[in-house]
Amino acid sequence: MSALLDVENLRASYGRVPILMGVDFALAPGEYLGILGHNGMGKTTLMRTLMGHLPATAGTVRFAGTDVTRLPIHQRARLGMGLVPQGREIFATLSVRENLRMGLASAPKEDPRIIDDVLADFPRLVRLLDRRGGALSGGEQQLLALARCLCTRPKLVLLDEPTEGIQPSIIEEIIETLLALKKRWDLSMIIVEQNLDFITSLSDRVLGIQKGRITGEVSREDLLAGRFGMAAA
Amino acid sequence: MDLSLIIALDVVNGAASLFLLCLGLAIIFGMMKIINLAHGEFVMLGAYATVISANAGLNIWIAMLVVAPLFVGVVGLVIERCLIRFLYGRLVDSMLATWGLSLCLIGLVTTIFGNTINGVPTPLGGFQVGAYRSSWYTIFLLAMAVLMMALVYGVLRFTRFGLVARAVMLNPGMAATLGVNPAKIYMATFGIGAAITGLAGGLLAPVSGITPVMGTAFVAKCFITVVGGGAAIISGTLSAAGLFGFVNQLGAFFTTPVYGEVILFLSAILLIRLLPQGISGRFFKGTL
Numbered sequence: 001m002s003a004l005l006d007v008e009n010l011r012a013s014y015g016r017v018p019i020l021m022g023v024d025f026a027l028a029p030g031e032y033l034g035i036l037g038h039n040g041m042g043k044t045t046l047m048r049t050l051m052g053h054l055p056a057t058a059g060t061v062r063f064a065g066t067d068v069t070r071l072p073i074h075q076r077a078r079l080g081m082g083l084v085p086q087g088r089e090i091f092a093t094l095s096v097r098e099n100l101r102m103g104l105a106s107a108p109k110e111d112p113r114i115i116d117d118v119l120a121d122f123p124r125l126v127r128l129l130d131r132r133g134g135a136l137s138g139g140e141q142q143l144l145a146l147a148r149c150l151c152t153r154p155k156l157v158l159l160d161e162p163t164e165g166i167q168p169s170i171i172e173e174i175i176e177t178l179l180a181l182k183k184r185w186d187l188s189m190i191i192v193e194q195n196l197d198f199i200t201s202l203s204d205r206v207l208g209i210q211k212g213r214i215t216g217e218v219s220r221e222d223l224l225a226g227r228f229g230m231a232a233a
Numbered sequence: 234m235d236l237s238l239i240i241a242l243d244v245v246n247g248a249a250s251l252f253l254l255c256l257g258l259a260i261i262f263g264m265m266k267i268i269n270l271a272h273g274e275f276v277m278l279g280a281y282a283t284v285i286s287a288n289a290g291l292n293i294w295i296a297m298l299v300v301a302p303l304f305v306g307v308v309g310l311v312i313e314r315c316l317i318r319f320l321y322g323r324l325v326d327s328m329l330a331t332w333g334l335s336l337c338l339i340g341l342v343t344t345i346f347g348n349t350i351n352g353v354p355t356p357l358g359g360f361q362v363g364a365y366r367s368s369w370y371t372i373f374l375l376a377m378a379v380l381m382m383a384l385v386y387g388v389l390r391f392t393r394f395g396l397v398a399r400a401v402m403l404n405p406g407m408a409a410t411l412g413v414n415p416a417k418i419y420m421a422t423f424g425i426g427a428a429i430t431g432l433a434g435g436l437l438a439p440v441s442g443i444t445p446v447m448g449t450a451f452v453a454k455c456f457i458t459v460v461g462g463g464a465a466i467i468s469g470t471l472s473a474a475g476l477f478g479f480v481n482q483l484g485a486f487f488t489t490p491v492y493g494e495v496i497l498f499l500s501a502i503l504l505i506r507l508l509p510q511g512i513s514g515r516f517f518k519g520t521l
Contacts, residue, residue: 053406077412089407091400101393102400106412110393152411 002065004029004188005050005156010059012049019045021212022059027156032182032189034203035214036196036223042212043192044086047160050190051083052076064155078106082154086161088145092134096125099133099144103151114151121177122147139170146174150181156188163195175201196223235363240486246371248478249378250437252471254451255458256381257430259470262459264402264422267317268324270331272455273448274338275427279305279434280443281342287353293439294356301435302428309427313420321419335448342445355439370439377436381429386467389521398422399521454494457501463511468520472512477501 003026010023019042027033037043048054050061052073060069068076091099100118104110119126122143128136136144142162149157163171175198181187193199199206200223208215258272269275279301287296316334320327357369389395398418401408405415441447458477462469480500485493508515 051410053410072414073406073409074412074414077410083410085407085410089404091403091407093403094396094400098396098400101396102408102411102413105393105397105400105408148411 003027003062004031004064005190006060006062007050008060008062010046010049010061011057012045012054013057014045014054018057019212020049023209023212023214025207025214027188027190029155030182030186030188031205032178032191032203034199034206035190035192035209036194036199036206036218037192037209038194041209043209044160045212046209047083047085047158047190047192050158051081074106077152077154080153080155081158082149082152082156083158084142084145084149084160084162086164088138088141090133090136090141090144090148092132094133095129096131096133096136096144097129099148100125100129100151103148106152114153118147118150121150121180124173137167139166139173142166142170142174143177146177150185155186156190159189159191161192161194163193163198171195171198174198178202200224235365238362239365239367240483242367242371243486244479244482245375247482248475249375251454251458251478251481252378252474253374253381253433253436254430255455255462255470255474256385256466257426257428257433258455259459259462259466260385260429261423261426263464263466263469264398264426265321265419266324267320267423268328268331268456269317269426270328270452271312271335271338271448272331272430273450273452274335274342275305275309275430275448276434276437276451277342277443277445277448278308278338279431280438280441280447281346281351281434282431283435283438284351284353284443285346288351293353296353297435297438298432301438302432305431305434306424306428308431310420310424312427313423317423318416318419335452339445339448346445348445351443353439374436374440381432382467382471385429386521389466394421454497457498457505461501461504461508461511463508463513463515465513465517465520468517469511469513472517473504476504476512 005027007023007025010020011018012020023046035043045054049056052071056069060067063079063081066079068079091102100115101110104114124140125143125147128140133141133144162174179202191199191202206218206223208218254276257275258269261267261269282301282304283297286300287293291300312334316330320330355368355370357373359366359368389399397413401413401415401418409415458473459470461477462473477497477500481493481497484496513520
């Protein structure tokens with residue numbers, strides 16, 4: 001089967017500082033791909049460039065057969081790409097329900113059944129629906145950000161450091177939710193993380209990233225032993 | 234007793250007119266952080282649209298309630314596409330460009346209609362309060378201010394467009410990530426802001442002298458009201474318009490209209506010094 005996402009020689013920079021130095025990888029439909037790397041190695045930049053928040057200076061990104069390298073953010077979203085950004089970016093003064101409704105913003109008609117459908121996987125959010133997004137705890141916000149992204153009915157979810165600053169009990173809950181989603185939805189995911197446990201329990205395959213390049217696949221044994229990235233470089 | 238009623242009416246009317254004048258600007262500034270220095274000229278265009286169509290034989294109510302907002306709304310859309318959309322996120326550039334636009338619009342209208350004072354008669358007549366007279370039109374302006382406030386609140390709070398607009402205002406990048414095209418929302422919002430300003434121009438046409446430079450009298454007052462109100466479009470503008478309208482009218486009553494304006498500006502300076510984020514930055518946080 002052809003790849004859902006195909007990234008070739010992708011380069012991006014902040015101003016004159018190059019961050020991505022030619023990233024290559026492909027993602028199969030239905031695959032959960034982990035990308036592991038330390039701070040400053042270009043993980044978040046990769047996610048932002050894939051979604052279009054940062055222009056690619058070279059290379060191509062193909063999504064479901066379409067070249068999206070030059071498309072604006074909202075068009076990538078409408079094709080089925082979703083990003084759960086680092087820091088979650090919940091609309092703080094909107095209610096939880098309104099945050100979820102924003103996931104339906106690009107649909108021609110707002111269908112509340114989609115929200116109910118998504119909420120079935122996020123029972124913790126149900127009693128919070130009328131609260132302000134900004135009043136939620138970090139973990140609850142992370143669940144909300146994920147649920148909001150799922151309301152757009154994405155084929156691919158880019159998940160950027162979901163465990164950052166979140167209590168361990170909710171990390172467990174996020175892992176369970178994501179595994180449940182994988183079974184029931186036709187969903188692919190790229191997970192960028194520093195948390196080894198999290199990435200090991202979710203990913204079908206883990207790639208290391210260092211200095212803006214993919215350093216190759218990190219084997220399960222290395223992951224379990226806590227060795228990654230550094231040796232491969 | 235009669236006198237205090239008339240003064241109260243004057244004060245409320247001052248606040249209502251100020252609110253109507255500022256609402257469009259508050260929407261544009263609040264949503265897009267664009268400082269539209271041509272705001273006064275949007276008012277002027279609304280007034281001219283009203284006067285010209287009314288003098289051409291159109292019903293005055295249609296002229297000010299339909300023609301003025303439609304015409305200025307369309308002008309706003311054209312200006313957004315040709316000028317403003319290149320300036321999002323560039324505060325200083327937007328001020329410079331819209332100032333140029335303001336001069337350009339004044340020049341254009343002067344060339345076409347001449348530097349003369351135009352006007353339309355005030356409809357609705359007046360009523361008697363003891364020894365004093367007031368006009369029904371004052372009451373009508375007050376009703377329009379309340380109506381516009383309810384309308385804008387209702388759209389922002391209860392419609393899908395309002396939700397998307399609030400989300401874009403909070404975080405355009407995240408809204409785009411969810412499939413919203415922020416440029417389209419900005420365009421619509423600018424058009425709506427311009428239309429509301431045009432409506433204000435139309436409504437004030439019967440009670441003001443209409444000249445090509447009339448906008449310059451409004452722009453400063455509107456700005457301090459919007460800045461004094463802070464980020465919240467409705468609660469901010471309402472509270473600032475209420476406060477400044479009150480101060481202005483009361484000052485004008487006890488001294489002269491000129492001193493009334495001076496007192497207004499002084500109180501605005503004081504307010505911004507005490508509340509740099511505006512009234513709504515302190516008291517109505519997170520409201521619309």
